[in-house]
Amino acid sequence: MSRLAGLFSELKNQGRKALVPYIVAGDPTQEITLPLMHELVAKGADILEIGVPFSDPMAEGPVIQLAHERALANHTSLSKTLEIVSAFRKDNQTTPVVLMGYTNPVERMGYSEFAKRATAAGVDGLLTVDLPPEEASELSAILAEAGIDNIFLLAPTSTDERIAQTAALASGYLYCVSLKGVTGAGHLDVEAVKAQMDKIRAHTDLPVTVGFGIKDGASASAVAPHCEGVVVGSALVESIAASSTDAAKLAACELIADIRKAIDSI
Amino acid sequence: MTKQAMENRFPDFRNFPDNKGHFGIHGGRFVSETLIHALDELTEAYQRLSADPAFQAEFDNDLAHYVGRPSPLYHAERWSREVGGAQIYLKREDLNHTGAHKVNNTIGQALLAKYMGKKRIIAETGAGQHGVASATVAARLGMECQVFMGEEDIRRQALNVYRMKLLGAEVISVTSGSRTLKDAMNEAMRDWVTNVDNTFYIIGTAAGPHPYPMLVRDFQSIIGREARRQFAEQAGGQPDALVACVGGGSNAIGLFHPFLEDEGVAMYGVEAGGHGVETGQHAAPLSAGIPGVLHGNRTYLMQDSDGQIMHTHSVSAGLDYPGVGPEHSWLKDIGRVNYVSINDDEALAAFRKLTLVEGIMPALESSHAVAYAEKLAQTMRPDQSIIVNLSGRGDKDIHTVASIDGIGIE
Ligand SMILES: Cc1ncc(COP(=O)(O)O)c(C=O)c1O
Numbered sequence: 001m002s003r004l005a006g007l008f009s010e011l012k013n014q015g016r017k018a019l020v021p022y023i024v025a026g027d028p029t030q031e032i033t034l035p036l037m038h039e040l041v042a043k044g045a046d047i048l049e050i051g052v053p054f055s056d057p058m059a060e061g062p063v064i065q066l067a068h069e070r071a072l073a074n075h076t077s078l079s080k081t082l083e084i085v086s087a088f089r090k091d092n093q094t095t096p097v098v099l100m101g102y103t104n105p106v107e108r109m110g111y112s113e114f115a116k117r118a119t120a121a122g123v124d125g126l127l128t129v130d131l132p133p134e135e136a137s138e139l140s141a142i143l144a145e146a147g148i149d150n151i152f153l154l155a156p157t158s159t160d161e162r163i164a165q166t167a168a169l170a171s172g173y174l175y176c177v178s179l180k181g182v183t184g185a186g187h188l189d190v191e192a193v194k195a196q197m198d199k200i201r202a203h204t205d206l207p208v209t210v211g212f213g214i215k216d217g218a219s220a221s222a223v224a225p226h227c228e229g230v231v232v233g234s235a236l237v238e239s240i241a242a243s244s245t246d247a248a249k250l251a252a253c254e255l256i257a258d259i260r261k262a263i264d265s266i
Numbered sequence: 267m268t269k270q271a272m273e274n275r276f277p278d279f280r281n282f283p284d285n286k287g288h289f290g291i292h293g294g295r296f297v298s299e300t301l302i303h304a305l306d307e308l309t310e311a312y313q314r315l316s317a318d319p320a321f322q323a324e325f326d327n328d329l330a331h332y333v334g335r336p337s338p339l340y341h342a343e344r345w346s347r348e349v350g351g352a353q354i355y356l357k358r359e360d361l362n363h364t365g366a367h368k369v370n371n372t373i374g375q376a377l378l379a380k381y382m383g384k385k386r387i388i389a390e391t392g393a394g395q396h397g398v399a400s401a402t403v404a405a406r407l408g409m410e411c412q413v414f415m416g417e418e419d420i421r422r423q424a425l426n427v428y429r430m431k432l433l434g435a436e437v438i439s440v441t442s443g444s445r446t447l448k449d450a451m452n453e454a455m456r457d458w459v460t461n462v463d464n465t466f467y468i469i470g471t472a473a474g475p476h477p478y479p480m481l482v483r484d485f486q487s488i489i490g491r492e493a494r495r496q497f498a499e500q501a502g503g504q505p506d507a508l509v510a511c512v513g514g515g516s517n518a519i520g521l522f523h524p525f526l527e528d529e530g531v532a533m534y535g536v537e538a539g540g541h542g543v544e545t546g547q548h549a550a551p552l553s554a555g556i557p558g559v560l561h562g563n564r565t566y567l568m569q570d571s572d573g574q575i576m577h578t579h580s581v582s583a584g585l586d587y588p589g590v591g592p593e594h595s596w597l598k599d600i601g602r603v604n605y606v607s608i609n610d611d612e613a614l615a616a617f618r619k620l621t622l623v624e625g626i627m628p629a630l631e632s633s634h635a636v637a638y639a640e641k642l643a644q645t646m647r648p649d650q651s652i653i654v655n656l657s658g659r660g661d662k663d664i665h666t667v668a669s670i671d672g673i674g675i676e
Pocket of ligand 1 (some may be wrong): 366367368392393394395396470471472511512513514515516517518583584585629631632657658659
């Protein structure tokens, strides 16, 4: 069983929801990413989503775009990101790590080479935002062979047919985009998410996390009853960016502790 | 080459793209899930409407009476004589309403928007020609229009920015990344994801996710269909070569596509060599790039060894793009079209030359094709012919050329 499958079955037994923070590797320095990862786990994260910097992050709002730009300014590549995960695994063998990024860096490295190096580094899953199921069969097969979960997005615009098609290819969990928009958008609609979740459940037993627009304990605990996990991206990236010293950046992870408390008490 | 040899050598061009938008390994749909439904809707609407006589009649009527088609095919006799080789013909897309080939496509896509009931259109623009063409059709159809443009391009193409404003469009300055066309396209995609229900995204070149490369090609193919007929009428037979500049590739595919099966017609797509392909400061992915994924399609890209998209350079904003339409990538792979490059200096010299010798001032983009045609003509005989796609007029570039000359124009 992959770390992700194990985690979700454990959480289910405990009646708890997964808390999934997102940060971008190398934002704003390569040195801070590793301590941030450990701190996020200490504050209650169950899965870490690590953004792989890309020059053209088409699906991101302004906050995460800037994070990609800061990371690229210090040349944080996919290779470097894998090194950071490797270093994380020295002290943590249990928390699943999912890389979230865009197709081109993975394609440039080569699908097989990526799978090999990601396995060696201890990566558990990959989510490529701009690789929908119809273009993903080759990469999916290679990842499956390597035991890396392939995570896909589902959107408010996904039809029943697409939900079924996506679920058939996905493993680990499905990532439900809560709204029509880019990351960091402010118009989360809990009723719409609930309806969307009902549609998804009709097609799959995979765990589903919800992301885009979850920014604090209140929004997380409004959404959490309807899914298996919540993803917190822009709000975390922004509060880390707003803190000037490394110590203050680590302290900004307190947001995750707040959200943990909120979703554990619903 | 015989027809049989051609048939053996190349696949049937009419079968491309496949039903998922692939041209060989290129093309496809690489977008986030939210947009898939909108692309399906667009594909379905395009399939239905392109077979609908009412839609076709409206498109043809607009091209004739609003754009001013057919555009002339002009035998540039004086220039041909001076060059001293092949006869050079200019396909005068510069004479279209709004001054470039771009309007052929915006008319087509805006009609799709109208038939699909979308009230708002968005567009990305580099040189501003596609933005102007989009603002123009939006004004005419009474639609709301927002144009995304890189901060750097807003500076270089101030005249077109003001034109768009006069036409009632809102120009949104894009300050992310390299602040040029590719970033404008990212921002347009972000807007589209957010407003997908009421918004039609008019992509300005033969790139992007399926079905865009196909429908832009189809709308622009009027260029090649006319040129083929006009050449037969004026000169008899077929031209020996076609030359067009390649930014994203829409004017080039528009000229080339109706000739792809004509085995005797050689084709040259001219990329922006910037300071020289060997310097790395250029915008010539087909000459010096490798395949990858950007803006919804797989295609040749200028990228570094980490898979990051590189900054490009060209004196012409309309060619300053690190990718290219996927059909061109495929035509390169199968060897049907030759892709070459022309540097900034050569393009500027051609801009001046054509202006002085023929009284026709080409856009800096088109000047790349003009410069290459001159080189090519010199290697050919006077009984041979070349058609150059004069994709746009140079009025928008006078500011740029003047500042290179050290002259400030207020
Ligand atoms: C006059 C003109 N020619 C050519 C181009 C390049 O675009 P494409 O390669 O799509 O024809 C542009 C783009 O702005 C243009 O304005």
